[in-house]
Amino acid sequence: MSEQEVKNLEEIFEQKIARDEKIEPKDWMPEKYRKTHIRQMSQHAHSEIIGMLPEGNWITRAPSLRRKVALLAKVQDEAGHGLYLYSACETLGISREELYEQLHTGKAKYSSIFNYPTVTWADMGAIGWLVDGAAIINQVPLCSTSFGPYARAMVRVCKEESFHQRQGYEIMLTLCRGSEEQKQMAQDALNRWWWPSLMMLGPTDDASTHTEQSMKWKLKRKTNDELRQQFIDQTIPQADILGLTIPDKDLKWNEETGHYDFGEINWDEFWQVVKGHGPCNKERLQTRVDAWENGAWVRDAAMAYSEKKAAKKVQKAS
Amino acid sequence: MQKDILIKYILGIADNSLILGQRLGELTGHGPTLEVDIAMTNISLDLFGQVRSYFQYTAQLSEEDKTEDDFAFLRKEREYINVLLVEQPNRDFGYTIARQFLFDHFHFLFLNELQNSKDKTLVAIAKKSLKEVSYHRRFSSDWIKRLGDGTEESKRKIQIAINDLWRFTEELFHQTNADVEAIKEGIGIDTDKIKAKYLENVSEVLAEAMLEKPDLKFFQEGGKKGIHSEHMGYLLNDMQYMQRTYPGMKW
């Protein structure tokens, strides 16, 4: 294809997206579109899978049967969401094994918030309330993103996630209506998860490299800073209901803007965690690598069995 | 029938599901593939669902003001009466599947009989659980075949697990005093009656999986009397962590 031909195709492609038409896997697409989508969808998938671990840490210790089944179902949903997203990636011609390889070798990134430890039961509440809350803000606009398989996966994810945040908030509510010790446990969890949750919405707009292109392709509908503001504005009244204090002394309602002003985010910490030096980066990755490697003989056995069975079928038929 | 004996009888059923569900819950996030991870969590959720039905019933029967969680979380190790089989650890996927397989086949036959109990609540729980357990049995039996007739390595591993766990199968059929009482009343299940069928079903799958049925003379028991393996204390440490650290709180 000549350069001019590619340019024409690209133009037609961009117009299609501007008209809100979806792109499907076998359609022509610019190489950059393909690569960007593999990167973003796989990061998203990895985040779901790594995200199972901090909450999985409390399944065996959940304090009631009701809480235990809810937590199990939630963590299981995360596995499902990872699966949907890996599948969406696979429509672009990359296998799940290749994607795992990228994760396991540290080449691929995932949401840095999952590199923080879950140290008390209240962390299950804080994660559901804050982390899922921030995730929903990120994810809902993706239901109408331009790449068909991604949009469809996100519709399913958002539908299933609707119970996740409620699950977390209910845990917080129960703690805040409980004993003084429980309320302190809830406050402590909020103190530890608040800032990482704000960071989760991504670097500030001036430091974010992908925003403009992503907006065009509808991988993003709002900038990181807009999403962050939306998250803060909607979360503070929820904290008030709980009777908890947001750990930010600069937090203040701004009559003029109609939004909350908030304090400086520690971006050094963010980049440190992104680069692999958070409290649990090593453990999270190692756990995934172990699960994959320990499962190798199981996967091989199932394939060998299936091949033997297929061979027997052929034998019978002939 | 005396309520405390009926409660004891139900705990003998429920504790198996509770402890096995707890063991499976350890694996969420660690499965050999995402699909298998999700499947095993489903089994765990089924088992905890059953546990809740049983314990809500015992709570209702109890003279004291008790909840389902009191039964699940507030007993001492000696008061749990699950069989030794279900508390055995997840040494590897082979052990997990072998444990599941050996229990599912028992569980299925047991619930099938429990549908004829004179206790209407138990009948209702049995009917609902039986559908779940039919699927568990299918899942674990299929995996026994895949591992048994898969690679050299998988055959070796699953055979070791079956051999190792076989010593706990005899206890599935033991009867406590409460069991004997419940059977007399037409509420409980006479496990003697399902033993032959159990061995037949299990043997059939093992044969199809090209695995040897262990030939064992000595079996282990104790769980049903509350005398557990050394693994049990650690399992309870996790399970009861919150209740022990923060007594008397609601979560």
Place this chain on the structure above:
Amino acid sequence: MSDNKKNWPLWEVFVRSKNGLEHRHFGSLHAADEEMALENARDVYTRRSEGVSIWVVQSKNITASNPEENGEMFEPAADKVYRHPTFYDLPDEVKHM
């Protein structure tokens, strides 16, 4: 252990959400054989009572049309307006036809 590592193939999952409706494409998954594909589909895609019937088919067995040929494949149908009821003029007095 086998030297030539083979990964579990990809399957497409179709679910009928209730009788009377068609099977609809729900997504995909990996499985080593068809039983496992069905079981995995049940565990992954019908956890919230989404279905009463499942089809699975290995993705490689699906033959798909090529979007680059969409012109010749689909556009010729666009001007065959006589296939649609609105093509035909009837007086208003004729109702329900």
